[in-house]
Amino acid sequence: MDHPVQAGTSAATGRHDQRIAHTSVRHFESFDICIGRQKRQGSETVFECNAVNAIKSDPGFERKATMTDLIFFVRYGTGRNKTNSLSRFFNTLLLVVLILPLFLPAQDRHFTLTNTHYILLKSELTQREHELIVFLPGGYENSPEKYYPTLYFADAYWDMPLLYSIHGQLVYDNVIPELIMIGFSYPGENANYGQLRARDFTPIRVNENSGDAPKFLEFIENTVIPRIESEYRVDKTDRALSGNSLGGLFTLYAMYMRPGLFRRYIAISPAVNPYLFSVDEAFAKENKSMNARLFLSYGGDEYAPFRDPIIEFQKQISARIYIGLELLNYRIEGERHSGVKSEGYSRGLRWVYKDIAPDGPSGLDREINRSNPK
Numbered sequence: 001m002d003h004p005v006q007a008g009t010s011a012a013t014g015r016h017d018q019r020i021a022h023t024s025v026r027h028f029e030s031f032d033i034c035i036g037r038q039k040r041q042g043s044e045t046v047f048e049c050n051a052v053n054a055i056k057s058d059p060g061f062e063r064k065a066t067m068t069d070l071i072f073f074v075r076y077g078t079g080r081n082k083t084n085s086l087s088r089f090f091n092t093l094l095l096v097v098l099i100l101p102l103f104l105p106a107q108d109r110h111f112t113l114t115n116t117h118y119i120l121l122k123s124e125l126t127q128r129e130h131e132l133i134v135f136l137p138g139g140y141e142n143s144p145e146k147y148y149p150t151l152y153f154a155d156a157y158w159d160m161p162l163l164y165s166i167h168g169q170l171v172y173d174n175v176i177p178e179l180i181m182i183g184f185s186y187p188g189e190n191a192n193y194g195q196l197r198a199r200d201f202t203p204i205r206v207n208e209n210s211g212d213a214p215k216f217l218e219f220i221e222n223t224v225i226p227r228i229e230s231e232y233r234v235d236k237t238d239r240a241l242s243g244n245s246l247g248g249l250f251t252l253y254a255m256y257m258r259p260g261l262f263r264r265y266i267a268i269s270p271a272v273n274p275y276l277f278s279v280d281e282a283f284a285k286e287n288k289s290m291n292a293r294l295f296l297s298y299g300g301d302e303y304a305p306f307r308d309p310i311i312e313f314q315k316q317i318s319a320r321i322y323i324g325l326e327l328l329n330y331r332i333e334g335e336r337h338s339g340v341k342s343e344g345y346s347r348g349l350r351w352v353y354k355d356i357a358p359d360g361p362s363g364l365d366r367e368i369n370r371s372n373p374k
Helices: 157-174 193-203 213-232 246-257 274-284 304-320 338-353 365-370
Strands: 018-020 030-041 044-056 059-067 069-077 093-099 116-121 126-135 148-153 182-186 234-244 264-268 289-299 322-333
Touching: 069 148, 093 264, 126 157, 126 213, 148 213, 157 182, 157 338, 182 213, 193 213, 193 246, 213 234, 213 246, 234 246, 234 338, 246 264, 246 274, 246 289, 274 304, 289 304, 289 338, 289 365, 304 322, 322 338
Parallel strands: 148 182, 148 234, 234 264, 264 289, 289 322
Antiparallel strands: 018 030, 030 044, 059 069, 069 093, 116 126, 126 182
């Protein structure tokens, strides 16, 4: 029986001297995450273990943890135990979890945008407070008869200003409808966004800072969506979910775990891992259809061990030919992991809303025609 593993963050305290120790094991039944300190040993930099967290895996994996407690590598071995059904996809290192924005300071409401406000909700499942950052389109108050599609997205503490801007540009160009956007965030002046998102966006638990994706998805379904749909004029049949990196992993996870909860999905450079391949395989055994529009992208210049599994996943899901799935696999040339977000969201929004894009001229066309009437 296959038991692919998904890595999460370590239990490190966050101090700069806390690191995951280096380990390399072939053909094992389990392995350990070591939390310790970096030190010199001769001409090499090594890591001294102070604490250990055991993680179960299956034969054929080789695990290497390197440098930072927020990055974790796994690969399939090439030896005698290469029998796992997923092994054909992995001949190189697979970056399982990447917390990219490690060096961004956490601040409390570090941006103020017109037509946005905050909602605090306590999750009985996670036993934590969550913050929603809600954007209402400019015409919301003056159009009481209008109901809007909703876009839910990960990492609002970083990405709400970006999506706010992109939404305005695309609406001006008349290529997407006006949206109500709901971003997932966390309250507090010193919220550790990297740690919190790793906990909420990863499906498999390897320590106390990972594996809450099932709870977070249930929280969204049973608490967040009902709250939004009771307070705002939304089209309850048209929800979208989006995210980058770990947020992209969570987006794809939700697509399989709650078919029909969302209609549209944007997964930008998702942190694809063996678990996600196994989820797709299990889904395909029971389902021939998937009613969704999916934009799935990666950066052409991304770190290859992170990029290559995304490409393999694009191939696998494309080969399924799910009835009802409208899929666009997209390569963003010249971009790395963080730089993909601007083009990814711009093209992703246009793709997933293409079927309900408004008719008529762009904002510039209208302005020129007003200035130069025939």
